[in-house]
Amino acid sequence: MTTRDDINRLAEVLEIFGPEAERWPAAERDRLEALVGREEAAGKLVVEARALAAVMAHAPAGAASAELKARILAAASPEAQGAPIIVRAPESPLRRLFGSGWSFGPAWPSAAVMAASLACGIYLGASGLAQPVFDDAFTMASLDSGVEDAEDLFKEDDESNLGEESML
Amino acid sequence: MYGVEPATRAPDRELASRPGRHNQHQALRDGRLMAAVARGDQHAYGELVETELPRVVAVARRVLGNDSEADDVAQEALLRLWRQAADWRAGEARVRTWLYRVAVNLAIDRLRRRREETGTEAPEIAEPASQQRQLEDQDLAAVVNDALQKLPERQRIALTLFHYEGETMADVAEVMDTSPDAVESLLGRGRRALKKQLAHHWQNIMPDAQN
Numbered sequence: 001m002t003t004r005d006d007i008n009r010l011a012e013v014l015e016i017f018g019p020e021a022e023r024w025p026a027a028e029r030d031r032l033e034a035l036v037g038r039e040e041a042a043g044k045l046v047v048e049a050r051a052l053a054a055v056m057a058h059a060p061a062g063a064a065s066a067e068l069k070a071r072i073l074a075a076a077s078p079e080a081q082g083a084p085i086i087v088r089a090p091e092s093p094l095r096r097l098f099g100s101g102w103s104f105g106p107a108w109p110s111a112a113v114m115a116a117s118l119a120c121g122i123y124l125g126a127s128g129l130a131q132p133v134f135d136d137a138f139t140m141a142s143l144d145s146g147v148e149d150a151e152d153l154f155k156e157d158d159e160s161n162l163g164e165e166s167m168l
Numbered sequence: 169m170y171g172v173e174p175a176t177r178a179p180d181r182e183l184a185s186r187p188g189r190h191n192q193h194q195a196l197r198d199g200r201l202m203a204a205v206a207r208g209d210q211h212a213y214g215e216l217v218e219t220e221l222p223r224v225v226a227v228a229r230r231v232l233g234n235d236s237e238a239d240d241v242a243q244e245a246l247l248r249l250w251r252q253a254a255d256w257r258a259g260e261a262r263v264r265t266w267l268y269r270v271a272v273n274l275a276i277d278r279l280r281r282r283r284e285e286t287g288t289e290a291p292e293i294a295e296p297a298s299q300q301r302q303l304e305d306q307d308l309a310a311v312v313n314d315a316l317q318k319l320p321e322r323q324r325i326a327l328t329l330f331h332y333e334g335e336t337m338a339d340v341a342e343v344m345d346t347s348p349d350a351v352e353s354l355l356g357r358g359r360r361a362l363k364k365q366l367a368h369h370w371q372n373i374m375p376d377a378q379n
């Protein structure tokens with residue numbers, strides 16, 4: 001490899017890895033460091049790279065505020081642990097209503113209406129007063145349960161979840 | 169598309185994701201802490217927040233160029249760590265790498281939404297084009313930040329993780345879900361672009377280099 005080739009490679013290494021020799025590829029480090037000590041043009045490239053790094057160091061990083069930290073710790077409640085982020089398969093409507101996975105508001109009002117309607121229907125049916133009333137009441141209660149609407153609530157709405165799962 | 173096909177891994181990426189000795193030690197420490205977090209240990213979680221939050225915030229701020237959005241991203245990344253602690257596979261990854269990856273993906277989502285809404289990637293704090301001539305009079309920090317924000321997002325992410333955060337090439341590749349060779353290419357192009365954009369400033373602090 002000629003000196004010119006080495007200098008070209010040094011320029012490439014400086015662009016990729018920066019001016020700190022300890023970050024350069026180990027296999028090339030000794031050769032390139034010797035080049036820097038030997039060739040003025042190589043030394044100039046390193047000085048330029050250091051000047052650029054010094055300017056880049058001015059980029060503001062800021063600091064994490066105490067308020068942000070407090071907000072995160074406050075939100076990390078035991079209840080929040082294991083909260084569903086991605087739901088892969090739809091669950092049965094009954095499990096959604098009564099199971100631990102339900103997290104979108106109380107389901108008991110709809111369930112109570114259904115139970116009351118059923119009891120009313122059984123009474124009416126047993127007494128033989130009005131079979132059509134039973135059918136109407138059950139239909140109304142089913143519509144009120146919101147089970148069909150709940151389907152949408154379990155859909156993943158945050159595509160940014162993608163990418164993190166492979167590391168879990 | 170970056171960060172949305174986590175299931176596919178090239179062979180060199182497997183190599184890149186294999187932790188080195190230092191990383192292995194850190195992964196074991198992370199595993200112990202994450203086991204405690206999975207049991208609901210808020211003290212262990214607080215320890216992770218204490219050590220990792222500043223770095224996650226720094227990465228998000230450099231990628232997004234917006235403090236408020238960066239704080240939101242950092243908060244969401246840290247809370248996902250808490251919520252999903254039970255699924256953590258000890259020894260396979262560092263918490264920091266995982267957090268960087270989540271934060272970077274969240275930041276990219278925001279950058280894309282920003283592009284869709286405004287037709288530009290530039291953050292809200294960017295200077296209007298008509299004021300670019302006044303850059304010389306601005307604070308150097310703002311100039312450098314502006315130059316970083318003008319880079320394509322993947323070059324900016326690679327520089328942020330490798331140059332500013334001091335991560336290894338393998339870890340940057342892991343976070344960016346790509347190969348070390350691809351990261352090298354991003355770093356080279358990114359630094360070359362910055363060198364050109366910031367020429368006036370680095371030449372000023374190196375008078376001998378002026379032509």
